[in-house]
Amino acid sequence: EAQVTQNPRYLITVTGKKLTVTCSQNMNHEYMSWYRQDPGLGLRQIYYSMNVEVTDKGDVPEGYKVSRKEKRNFPLILESPSPNQTSLYFCASSFDRNTLNTEAFFGQGTRLTVV
Amino acid sequence: DAKTTQPNSMESNEEEPVHLPCNHSTISGTDYIHWYRQLPSQGPEYVIHGLTSNVNNRMASLAIAEDRKSSTLILHRATLRDAAVYYCILRGSRSGNTGKLIFGQGTTLQVKP
Numbered sequence: 001e002a003q004v005t006q007n008p009r010y011l012i013t014v015t016g017k018k019l020t021v022t023c024s025q026n027m028n029h030e031y032m033s034w035y036r037q038d039p040g041l042g043l044r045q046i047y048y049s050m051n052v053e054v055t056d057k058g059d060v061p062e063g064y065k066v067s068r069k070e071k072r073n074f075p076l077i078l079e080s081p082s083p084n085q086t087s088l089y090f091c092a093s094s095f096d097r098n099t100l101n102t103e104a105f106f107g108q109g110t111r112l113t114v115v
Numbered sequence: 116d117a118k119t120t121q122p123n124s125m126e127s128n129e130e131e132p133v134h135l136p137c138n139h140s141t142i143s144g145t146d147y148i149h150w151y152r153q154l155p156s157q158g159p160e161y162v163i164h165g166l167t168s169n170v171n172n173r174m175a176s177l178a179i180a181e182d183r184k185s186s187t188l189i190l191h192r193a194t195l196r197d198a199a200v201y202y203c204i205l206r207g208s209r210s211g212n213t214g215k216l217i218f219g220q221g222t223t224l225q226v227k228p
Contacts, residue, residue, distance in 0.1 A: 073228065
């Protein structure tokens with residue numbers, strides 16, 4: 001089954017404690033990205049990757065890092081989480097960035113609370 | 116980026132058709148019209164997309180106006196499981212980051228039994 005898998009689904013952490021949210025896709029997609037969803041602000045892109053070892057900033061990259069060492073995995077790293085990073089996070093993948101008429105697949109989401 | 120405008124909310128009765136409108140008057144000739152939906156506590160889910168012609172799939176139909184400045188997502192028989200936020204999104208090639216989806220506020224669809 002084609003899917004994007006995120007872990008963990010829920011996470012409560014303390015300010016400053018480094019954490020990683022994993023994302024994996026099984027569709028051999030080139031393009032992967034991370035979004036955060038906040039009430040009243042909708043979904044906003046954090047970082048994206050067009051292929052292995054190619055990553056770039058989205059609209060709200062501050063406080064986040066990513067890596068793309070393998071095609072299937074795209075972890076989101078919060079080196080020093082702060083309360084304003086409390087949010088619902090989604091990983092997404094699609095075939096490639098140039099194909100406008102294909103669909104994107106989203107993970108189930110990770111609800112992060114930073115206290 | 117081209118903007119889309121959708122009603123904030125709509126209501127429907129179960130087993131009746133639902134027409135969800137979207138205005139995109141600044142659409143360019145190469146922009147695809149995509150629809151996604153987000154069920155409660157889930158990630159966004161692809162519904163349908165099109166460029167110029169009307170499209171049908173197992174989930175819905177997409178009717179695109181002749182001038183492409185508006186489109187309508189049609190759910191032929193709404194079920195309680197169709198209650199979700201529906202997003203109309205334009206995907207174009209203006210920027211290098213063409214994989215990015217720009218989500219607006221969407222339309223919250225309520226389905227009454």
